[in-house]
Structures are given as structure tokens and as C-alpha cells.
Amino acid sequence: MKHYTFIFSILLIFFSCKKEPQLLKVSGPVFGTSYSVQYFDLDGKSYNKQFDSLFAIINKSMSNYQDNSDISRLNRNEEVDVDDHFITVFKASKQIYRETEGVLDPTIGRIVNAWNFGSENNTMTLDSVKIDSLMRFVGLNRVGLVDRKIKKPEASFIDFNAIAKGYGVDVIADFLESKNIKNYIVDIGGELRAKGINISKAKGWTVGIENPNYDGSQSYNKTLVLKDQAMATSGTYRKFKIDENGNKYAHIINTKTGYPSKTNILSVSVIAQTCMMADGYATAFQAMGIEKVDYFMAKHPELKAFLIFENDKGELESKAFNGFKTN
Numbered sequence: 001m002k003h004y005t006f007i008f009s010i011l012l013i014f015f016s017c018k019k020e021p022q023l024l025k026v027s028g029p030v031f032g033t034s035y036s037v038q039y040f041d042l043d044g045k046s047y048n049k050q051f052d053s054l055f056a057i058i059n060k061s062m063s064n065y066q067d068n069s070d071i072s073r074l075n076r077n078e079e080v081d082v083d084d085h086f087i088t089v090f091k092a093s094k095q096i097y098r099e100t101e102g103v104l105d106p107t108i109g110r111i112v113n114a115w116n117f118g119s120e121n122n123t124m125t126l127d128s129v130k131i132d133s134l135m136r137f138v139g140l141n142r143v144g145l146v147d148r149k150i151k152k153p154e155a156s157f158i159d160f161n162a163i164a165k166g167y168g169v170d171v172i173a174d175f176l177e178s179k180n181i182k183n184y185i186v187d188i189g190g191e192l193r194a195k196g197i198n199i200s201k202a203k204g205w206t207v208g209i210e211n212p213n214y215d216g217s218q219s220y221n222k223t224l225v226l227k228d229q230a231m232a233t234s235g236t237y238r239k240f241k242i243d244e245n246g247n248k249y250a251h252i253i254n255t256k257t258g259y260p261s262k263t264n265i266l267s268v269s270v271i272a273q274t275c276m277m278a279d280g281y282a283t284a285f286q287a288m289g290i291e292k293v294d295y296f297m298a299k300h301p302e303l304k305a306f307l308i309f310e311n312d313k314g315e316l317e318s319k320a321f322n323g324f325k326t327n
Contacts (some may be wrong), residue, residue: 079147
């Protein structure tokens, strides 16, 4: 009897000493927007310094807003050995460029700047002659990677803005996984990657799809549970131009014409295994139009997408692809 009592006492001590994972939240400014990381950790360890260090490394590699970054130096045709972060994003851009037949093209950067949607301020008046002259240097097929060096035409300008933010999410997520963090969600400016569950609520991470409000306000009608997936959203309702006829043109440039895309798509959300790929595809789908997205998604069952758009009556509609489910 004493033997069993002794074993019971040991078990009682074991279970009473078992630690519960703590929810930690870290947030701050980054990449011209803000980030938020939530994760459960048994030791309650904060990694905010490591996050800041990783963000600084990514900026040093790919920020067009930093004069001394590798990408800025490349665009000035200086000799640069690019790092692994740059190589990863470059190869992913090449893949999406091929799959979308050039709809996503990071070499459109100089034209993005010319329309004042990018990192440089343009004071010149744009006309068809100017745009045609800039379009001569657009085409990621003209850019290559050889032994950590980027080979490109001198006038080409590379801009990873359409994909780098999603990559930043992946970098933080991969870091957490390297620390054996099994339950987390990373959010940079609305680009997300989640793993495991929200232990406090005993379910996956609930996220929202922002309504396309032109007045700048934020509201959410659609939610979903994200688990072991990434989601990125691209919208035209914040940055756009309006012509004399009232037509809205997206900040996403048509890589075939050099002009802002005229589209009735207001928001595209894409779910993929990595946020980098979700980010790139979301941007591309914004410019492709609904029919082309429909055709593309039929060939890519590994992706899920949700579009919000204006119909011919100016009413909002939505369309889901490949089982994208919202509440």
C-alpha cells in the first residue's frame, strides 16, 4: 500500500510541476507598415531583438528605400554579391513570372516609380513616348543569377515589393520553428503565416479579410481559421488613380503596357504554403482579371484564392477558388 502511495505522490508532483506554454506578443514598425507576432512558448522567451535583426538583414538585402541595400546598389549597376535572402526571392519571382506569363515582373520597378507608386518620387510628366522608352528594359527573362551576381541590362530596375513582405513573414516563421515553437501566427501588414493552434482558444488562428473600403477605414465581414498555412492579400482600394471618366486604375502596373491596371477586382487573398508565394500570386491575380485567374487556378490546385470585385452594376461580389472557405 505504501508502494502505490509513493508512486501516486511522484505522479502528482510531476503533473503539478508541468509548465503551461505562455502566449507572447511582439509588435512594431517594419517595411513601411507594422508587424505582429504571437506565439506560445514554455519558457516565455521573447525574441524581439532577433526579429529586429532579421528585418534589418532583409532590408539590407532587398529594400529599395535604403540607398546602401544590395538591391539599390544593383540598380545603380554596382558590383554586388547577393545573399541567400535575395537569391530565394529572386528564384521565387522567376517561378511566378514564368507561371503567370510575365504578369508578375520585378523589373517593372522603374515604371512603378514613374507613376509615383514606388520608392522614388517622379516629377516628370508621363506620356506614351516616355513609357515606351521605359518598357524597353522590362523583362525578368533578361535578368540572370551567376555565382551570387545578378546579370541585367544597365537600365533595368529591380523591385521586389510585390513579394518581399511575404518573404519577411516566412523568415520570422522559420526562425520560430527553429526554436521549436509549434503554435504561432506572424502578421506583417496583413500578410500572414500560421502554424498549430491558438492554445488559449483551442482552435486554429482566426484571421479576417478586410473589406475594400475606399475611405481608409478598416472593417471585416469575412473570417477564416488559418492553420499550417500562409495567406496574403492584395488590394487596389487604397492606392489608385482616377481618370477624367471616373475609371479607377490600380497601383499595380500592367507589365505588358506600362500603365496602371484598369480592373474591377478590389481585393485578392491567396492561401499557399509560404507567404512569399501567396504574396506574389496575390499581386499577379490583381492584374490578371477574374477570367484569367479562373483559368490559372484550375491548373494550380495547391493554391486557394478569394476575390472581391465590383460587378457591372457597381455592386460588390466575391468568388472563391479551390475550396477557399470563409465564415
